[in-house]
Structure formats: structure tokens, C-alpha cells
Amino acid sequence: NKRRNLWREKTSKYLFKADNVAKVFRAKFIHALTHAGYRLPYQCPKKWNADCEYIGSGNSALTYLARYLYRGVINEDNILSYQQGNVTFQYKNSTTKQYQRITEPAVDFLWRVLQHVLPKGFRRSRDYGFLHGNARRTLLRIQLLLKVRLSPPPSRQLSKKCCPHCQGILQIIWLKHNRATTTLQPTAHVKRTH
Known part of the structure; x- marks a missing residue:
């Protein structure tokens, strides 16, 4: 309780109700939108859905998030060899789902790894929902429903x-x-x- 500076002990098996999470998220989201100069159309539903799932004691979720957020760019098992200044490593091709090998100079390998290092002050976060990379159709549908006018991407x-x-x-x-x-x-x- 922030007003009274008290810690509330959890008494039951759940932390919060999903409906309450949806209400709080909606309020914070709308506040951030209005603060940025945007507003939702009046037809927007008042009740939002929050996807909340029970995950046990939370240790498995923390383990997963720690592995996901703080893992390295490449697993050590995928670095196969280093010989005469060349690094051989394998990666899983996202389209064929097959492992492929690459041998390249160590400098090129280090450059490839450094492209994944975030600048100071930034944190890696997981894309979820309509912001996920595979949710292009969902995002397009949302943009059509909200009648968003998109500017064409700049030509390269x-x-x-x-x-x-x-x-x-x-x-x-x-x-x-x-x-x-x-x-x-x-x-x-x-x-x-x-």
C-alpha cells in the first residue's frame, strides 16, 4: 500500500484478479496515450481482456525470463571450432528449421556478436501480443479498425x-x-x- 507505506502479505493462491489487471492496464495505457497527444476512438470497448495465467510458485517463470532476457547471443555449444583465425559455428535457420554451419574470420564473428549488444542504458524486452514480430496480420487489423493512416516507408x-x-x-x-x-x-x- 503506497499511501500507508505498508507491505501487504498475500493471503490466497492468486496475486490479483485478471479483470482488475485489465482495468489498471487500460487506465495506464489511455493515460500514456493522452499524455503523448493521442486518443482512442469513442467506439473503443470499455472492457479490455488481460491474458493472465497461473504459473505455480513463480520460480519457473523467473527461470524462463532470466534465461530469455539475459542469455548470450550464441550458445557456447553452437561454437564448434576456432582454427587459424577462423570461427566455425552453427545456427538454426528460421525458415528450414535445420542447423547450418558458417566459418568466418574471428573479426567478422565478433562483429556479428557485437551487433546484438544493446547500448548502455537499454534493456532487452520480449515482444508480446500485437507488437510481436509474427503478429503482422493482427497489427494490420488493429490499424484498419482504428482507421490509422500510415505513411509509406521511405524508399531505399x-x-x-x-x-x-x-x-x-x-x-x-x-x-x-x-x-x-x-x-x-x-x-x-x-x-x-x-
């Missing part, structure tokens, strides 16, 4: 590759993926234009 221009000898612009005419090596570097065949 590809950088022009120049010939190191004559400084002419190179055009890629085809890519050959070399399956004999374990690196992911494609071989590009280019045509010079002056």
Missing part, C-alpha cells in the same frame, strides 16, 4: 558500386552462390558501364 536507394580501376559504375547482372564453401558470401559477376 541502393549504393552504386564503382570499379576500382576506372571508377565506372558496376551493374550486377547475376549472382552465383558458391555451395562448396561454408560462408554466406555470394560471388557477384558485374558489367562495367562508363
Whole structure:
């Protein structure tokens, strides 16, 4: 109890009611929206759903969150070898669900790992609900229901590759993926234009 500076001991097997959590979450969410200059449409339902599940004593949830939030970028078991300045590691391809191996220079491997390190002051958090990466359809549905006007993403221009000898612009005419090596570097065949 913040007003009285008292700690309340939990008397029963549940910590709070899901309906109360939904009400508090809705109030805090709407407060944050209005503070940022947004408002919900008047048709928005007054009662929200909170997905609350019983997880036992909580030790399993803490173990899972600790493993998820503070795990390393790559598991030590997936680093297979280090020989002559090259690191060989395996990863699970998200589309094929198969393990694949990569051998690359140690500097490139370290750069790959450092891309996952968060800047000072930031924390990794889990995406959940409509913010989850796989919830694109749900997010689109929400945007349609709320009549959100989305600006088109900025168009990206590809950088022009120049010939190191004559400084002419190179055009890629085809890519050959070399399956004999374990690196992911494609071989590009280019045509010079002056």
C-alpha cells in the first residue's frame, strides 16, 4: 500500500484478479496515450481482456525470463571450432528449421556478436501480443479498425558500386552462390558501364 507505506502479505493462491489487471492496464495505457497527444476512438470497448495465467510458485517463470532476457547471443555449444583465425559455428535457420554451419574470420564473428549488444542504458524486452514480430496480420487489423493512416516507408536507394580501376559504375547482372564453401558470401559477376 503506497499511501500507508505498508507491505501487504498475500493471503490466497492468486496475486490479483485478471479483470482488475485489465482495468489498471487500460487506465495506464489511455493515460500514456493522452499524455503523448493521442486518443482512442469513442467506439473503443470499455472492457479490455488481460491474458493472465497461473504459473505455480513463480520460480519457473523467473527461470524462463532470466534465461530469455539475459542469455548470450550464441550458445557456447553452437561454437564448434576456432582454427587459424577462423570461427566455425552453427545456427538454426528460421525458415528450414535445420542447423547450418558458417566459418568466418574471428573479426567478422565478433562483429556479428557485437551487433546484438544493446547500448548502455537499454534493456532487452520480449515482444508480446500485437507488437510481436509474427503478429503482422493482427497489427494490420488493429490499424484498419482504428482507421490509422500510415505513411509509406521511405524508399531505399541502393549504393552504386564503382570499379576500382576506372571508377565506372558496376551493374550486377547475376549472382552465383558458391555451395562448396561454408560462408554466406555470394560471388557477384558485374558489367562495367562508363
